[in-house]
Amino acid sequence: MATERQIYLVDDEAAVRRSISFMLRTAGFAIESFESGEAFLRAAPGLPMGCVLLDIRMTGMDGLQVQAAMRERGLALPVIIITGHGDVGLAVRAMKAGAVDFIEKPFEKARLLESLEIACKHHGEAAEVHQMAERARVLLNVLTARERDVLDGLVDGQPNKAIAYALGISPRTVEIHRANLMLKLEAHSLSDALRIAFMARMIGTGAPPSTE
Structure with a gap:
């Protein structure tokens, strides 16, 4: 990437946070990770604009609940749902709720970068x-x-x-x-x-x- 783009990773698995953070930093992204949806929502009001990588299945609030809370609080950040347990129902619910994309773990770096490009365009110029x-x-x-x-x-x-x-x-x-x-x-x-x-x-x- 020519310039850093801010990514917020919300996943309750430390190993996943480490691997995705390393992958994205080497691709030129700035990344901040959170171990729970609750932690992300507490910090979100003071965060710069960016894209959210949100795990669907977490202890405490799950990804769909976090997504709903973001909408209720007016947090207009593009969301990509990530999961190891994907199915049609979850994909439809996440995308109807406004998710930009839905990808399953484990995913290839190219697939994740493609989704992030789409998310950035969603948040960029209307044209x-x-x-x-x-x-x-x-x-x-x-x-x-x-x-x-x-x-x-x-x-x-x-x-x-x-x-x-x-x-x-x-x-x-x-x-x-x-x-x-x-x-x-x-x-x-x-x-x-x-x-x-x-x-x-x-x-x-x-x-x-x-x-x-």
């Missing part, structure tokens, strides 16, 4: 954020109507079987549509696909109906 939302809209426009239906189900936190039942198709067909939409969205994980869907909704998809 950059709009450009990202436009790209997400363009990606969604290549999906068929059925693929969009499946993606809507994933955004609502539904498992494949529930999506299949709602659409009147087989779970296997849902899996095929899910694989196809992931490929078209250039998504490497479910959180990638969810991020694209939520980003597009910032400006409205404006997508015309597609055909299968």
Whole structure:
């Protein structure tokens, strides 16, 4: 990085805090770590602007509770949720609550840096954020109507079987549509696909109906 960017790491595992802190410092970030959500919230009002790396499962307040407390207190810092226990429900809840991204431990350095770049853009110029939302809209426009239906189900936190039942198709067909939409969205994980869907909704998809 050309200049230091401030990162706040909130994780109750000391080993995780040490490894992530070292990784980010060598990449040019300034990092301050906290062993609990409560400790971070106590310090947050006096902290400079930055991005929050927030573990989802901690003793005391969990990541979603910390995220809600930040919103209630008007702490407008971009949040990336990190977890070793990721699932669709948590991803949807975190991103509906405003998280920029959702990544699972252990993650590669390149994946984390990519998420931080996205978070910085979210917190940067409005034009950059709009450009990202436009790209997400363009990606969604290549999906068929059925693929969009499946993606809507994933955004609502539904498992494949529930999506299949709602659409009147087989779970296997849902899996095929899910694989196809992931490929078209250039998504490497479910959180990638969810991020694209939520980003597009910032400006409205404006997508015309597609055909299968």
